[in-house]
Amino acid sequence: MKIKRSVAIPWHIIFIITIIILLYPIVFALGSSFKTLEDAYNNVLNIVPLNPTFENYITFFNSLPAFKITMNTFIIASVATIFKLITSFLAAYAFVFLQFKGKNILYFMLISTIFIPFTVTMIPNYLIISGIGLVNSVWGVILPQLANALGIFLMRQSMKTIPISLIEAAKLDHIGHARIMKDIVLPLVRPAVTSTGIWFFITTWNEYVWPVLILKSKENYTLPLALQMYISSEGGTNFTVAMAVSVITMIIPLTLYLIFQKYIIGTFTSSGIK
Amino acid sequence: MSDGTVFKNKESWKAYCLLIPTLIIFSIFMFWPFLYTIYLSFFDWNMITPTKEFVGLKNYIDVLSDRNTYKILGNTFIYIAFLLVINCIIPYLFAFVLDLILKRFNGFYKSALFLPAFISLVVGSILFTWILNPVSGPVAIILGWFGIEMPIWSKLDGWVILVLSLITSWKVFGYNFIVLYASINGISREIIEAARLDNVPLWKIFFHIVLPMSSATGIYVFIITIVQGLQYVFTPIKVITQGGPNYASSNAIYHAYHEAFVLYRTGHSAALSIMTMLIFFILLALEFKFVERGIYYEN
Numbered sequence: 001m002k003i004k005r006s007v008a009i010p011w012h013i014i015f016i017i018t019i020i021i022l023l024y025p026i027v028f029a030l031g032s033s034f035k036t037l038e039d040a041y042n043n044v045l046n047i048v049p050l051n052p053t054f055e056n057y058i059t060f061f062n063s064l065p066a067f068k069i070t071m072n073t074f075i076i077a078s079v080a081t082i083f084k085l086i087t088s089f090l091a092a093y094a095f096v097f098l099q100f101k102g103k104n105i106l107y108f109m110l111i112s113t114i115f116i117p118f119t120v121t122m123i124p125n126y127l128i129i130s131g132i133g134l135v136n137s138v139w140g141v142i143l144p145q146l147a148n149a150l151g152i153f154l155m156r157q158s159m160k161t162i163p164i165s166l167i168e169a170a171k172l173d174h175i176g177h178a179r180i181m182k183d184i185v186l187p188l189v190r191p192a193v194t195s196t197g198i199w200f201f202i203t204t205w206n207e208y209v210w211p212v213l214i215l216k217s218k219e220n221y222t223l224p225l226a227l228q229m230y231i232s233s234e235g236g237t238n239f240t241v242a243m244a245v246s247v248i249t250m251i252i253p254l255t256l257y258l259i260f261q262k263y264i265i266g267t268f269t270s271s272g273i274k
Numbered sequence: 275m276s277d278g279t280v281f282k283n284k285e286s287w288k289a290y291c292l293l294i295p296t297l298i299i300f301s302i303f304m305f306w307p308f309l310y311t312i313y314l315s316f317f318d319w320n321m322i323t324p325t326k327e328f329v330g331l332k333n334y335i336d337v338l339s340d341r342n343t344y345k346i347l348g349n350t351f352i353y354i355a356f357l358l359v360i361n362c363i364i365p366y367l368f369a370f371v372l373d374l375i376l377k378r379f380n381g382f383y384k385s386a387l388f389l390p391a392f393i394s395l396v397v398g399s400i401l402f403t404w405i406l407n408p409v410s411g412p413v414a415i416i417l418g419w420f421g422i423e424m425p426i427w428s429k430l431d432g433w434v435i436l437v438l439s440l441i442t443s444w445k446v447f448g449y450n451f452i453v454l455y456a457s458i459n460g461i462s463r464e465i466i467e468a469a470r471l472d473n474v475p476l477w478k479i480f481f482h483i484v485l486p487m488s489s490a491t492g493i494y495v496f497i498i499t500i501v502q503g504l505q506y507v508f509t510p511i512k513v514i515t516q517g518g519p520n521y522a523s524s525n526a527i528y529h530a531y532h533e534a535f536v537l538y539r540t541g542h543s544a545a546l547s548i549m550t551m552l553i554f555f556i557l558l559a560l561e562f563k564f565v566e567r568g569i570y571y572e573n
Contacts, residue, residue: 007375007476008375008376008377011371011375011376012376012378012379015368015371015372015376015379015383015387018368018387019383019386019387022386022387022389022390022444022447022448023386023389023390024405025398025401025402025405025444026390026393026401028401028404028405028412029397029401032404041410044410044411044412044415045412045415045416086295087295087296087299088296090292090293090295090296091292091293091295091296093292094288094289094290094292094293098285098286098288098289098292099285099286099289100286100289100290101286103289106293109305110296110300113300113304114498114501115497115501115554115558116304116308116551117501117504117505117527117547117550117551117554118505118527119527119530119531119534119543119546119547119550120307120308120311120547120548120550120551121303121304121307121308121311122307122531122534123307123310123311123314123321123534123540123543123544124306124307124310124311124314125303125307126535127321128302128303128307143303144299144302144303146295146299147295147296147298147299147300152296177288177292202392205394206392206393206394206395206396206397208394208395208396208509208512209505209508209509212512213535223394224394224396224397225396227394227396227397227400228396228400228513230400231399231400231403231513231514239404242400242404243401243404246397246400246401249394249396249397250393250394250397253392253393253394254389254392254393256392257389257392261385261388264388265384265385265388265452268449268452268453268456269452269453269455269456269459
């Protein structure tokens, strides 16, 4: 199939301009985070700092418990991700390979929660977390996120591609569910598990709405909450520090994405919406 | 749902065992809160006093008779309109173009367009606040070369919604694009090739082949653009404007938060949330009703 160059070239230009617009903020943050404040104000359009400095990063680490904040973010993201993966895997296995009463209606109920706005559940959830004394604790952030509808959906899509004959053969050999999961299903859906896990880790790392309700004191903050403190001073002197904190907040998700992008794009493009 | 099930009903207790962790979490943090919010919408309460006062439909009447509600509802629809154009129509077009027209750099375009989806929206909000600073930001400086003065968008009705929608779209665009691309990419090449051989123009291929054959995914993206888009907008609103100036950037989601956790009026918040959800469901139902006939379900 031939496409005329005169059609393709303008579209290449449109795509490249779009990508420049989308990626410019990242480059802007990176450049500004190594600038002195004076340089940042006088040479806004220069991406490259005149006198590169680590001052902004040092300021962040001196003015806030930055190490603790980074660890909080890491703990919340890892614990929530591991639990979500396990619960989604088990549930998806049941939905794909087992027969039970109320299966369709249950699946429908779980998946339709994707379309319920968080405001509908936020007050009762806050009351539960405060009732068990977990307000201002990372565990209060983690607890409601131990299961996930999107995870069940993605893993179910992936498990559906496993040939049924494999599972049937295992069943005839009287192999138990635990071993079928570990030795047959898990190796076959590993790419989906990996990319779903990375997606969970990154979305929890970036999460803002629920942590902002639960976490009250600076030493319990996550990176997005710490970063939010720098916006209040519009035009103030914290601009370059805010850029440094932005870079710290995005570096882990971006690194993970760049390493695993083939897996991730593969999972989102092969799962389809059915 | 495909019926690949190998194990029969007598083993159903095992299925329930596997589902128990998920069901416990969903019951405590999703299904029960859902019902409790409906309950709270009939009570006057401030989250602190030990007793709640039953007020019947008063919270709903209060919300519906408040002038601000209509302003916020109007804003909500403007947000929806912006989000649909930027995150549903444009990605649809881009996905079509990438799949049919652009053969080179295909992989690069996909990963670059998807990249911002992995960055915190708080980071996005902070960066764009500086980049779009109407006095000293880079965009204002460049516009200045052409003698164009940038509006003080954070203080102007309309503009503030547009800019907050753009910031949100920066993050949401890539995911919608990837999902739509996957769907268009899955359409049988033979049909498209045949149309190309007959010299059918590209726009006709889009409207008569690609759009109908990817419409199940299209509807999914349409729905999440509204439902999740409005929730994503919460972050830039909270970080940048707090709903201001004078509710000009608030939407139904942000206002429900504002009522509950700033004004401590749980009844109003609950009533507003329930009504928002009903509006979502009506939109979804209308959408299904109108496009149902034209849908081609992939597989």
